Amino acid sequence: MFGFKEAGIVGINKRNLDFVLAHNRRKFYPNADSKLKTKEIALSLGLNVPDLFANIRYQYEVKQFEDIVQPYDKFVVKPDRGSGGDGILVIIEKVMAGYKKASGNIMSRQETRYHLQNMLSGMYSLGGHDDTIVIERMVEFDPIFDEIAYQGVPDIRLIVLEGKVLMGMLRLPSKASDGKANLHTGGVGVGIDMDTGITTTAIQRNRYIDVHPETNKPLTGRQIPYWKDMLDMATKMQKASGLGYIGVDIVLDKNKGPMILEINARPGISIQIANQCGLLSRV
C-alpha cells in the first residue's frame, strides 16, 4: 500500500470543503443532479447521449409502464436524481415472467411496478424527495471491452477541475454489480494514465486486483479508445454546467462512439485509490 498522506490523497471532508463547496455554486447543482438536465446540456453542445425513451413523472403512469416500454427490447430505467447506481435497472430482455436484468435475474411485472413506485417517491434519490423516472436506450458497448466487462456497460469517470481533467478511471461491471459500473455496487475501478489513456492499476471493493474477477483477463495496459476526445468532452461539460468541480461519466457505444452518461457535483474519492495517486498532486 502507498501512504495516504504522502500521496496527497483528498479525504471526504477536504473534498467537500476545498473542492465541492469552493468550486460549485448552489444554483448550478440542478445541472448535475438531474440526469435529464445534463442530457439537455450535452445535446446543446453537440455531444452524444443515450436516447431518451420516456420520462415517468406520476404514480398513475406506472400502470402504463408495459405500454411505454413496448417498443423496446432492452432499456435502462433510472431515477432522474439518483447516484451511485442506486435503483437503476438495466433490462436486457423482456420475458414471459417479466423483465430480465443484466445479472440474468428476472423481475416480475409486479416487482417492477413496486420498484418504479419507490423510485418516484424518492427512495433512490438525492435528499429523498419525490423524483421522476428516466427510461433510456441501453448502450451497446464497444467490443474493445469484451474481455473485461461482465454483464453490463463499462464507463469512464473523469474528474474535472476548472477546465483541467485531473484524473480518470475505467469502471467495469462485475457479477456483484448487476449491470452497473459504480464502485460501491461491486464494480471494478481501473486507473488511467492521463497522457496516454492506457489503464494502470485496478481495485474492487478497495482491494488491488490484476485481473477481472469474472473474466480473469488482465486489467492493466489497455488503451481507452477516443481518449483525447473524451478529455475534451469532459471539459466542455464542466464549463457548460457552471460547476467548477465535477465527475463526468462517459460510455463508449459501439456505433456512436463516446457518449455523455451523466455528471456529478460530488464525485467519489476512490478514484485516487484506483490510480494510486492523490488528487492534490494533480491540482
Ligand SMILES: Nc1ncnc2c1ncn2[C@@H]1O[C@H](COP(=O)(O)OP(=O)(O)O)[C@@H](O)[C@H]1O
Ligand atoms: N443507458 C445505459 N446503458 C447501459 N448501462 C447503463 C446506462 N445507464 C447507466 N448504465 C449503467 O449504470 C451505471 C450508473 O449509471 P449513471 O447514469 O451514471 O447513474 P448514477 O448517477 O447512479 O451513477 C453506469 O455506470 C452504467 O454501468
Ligand SMILES: [Mg+2]
Ligand atoms: Mg454515474
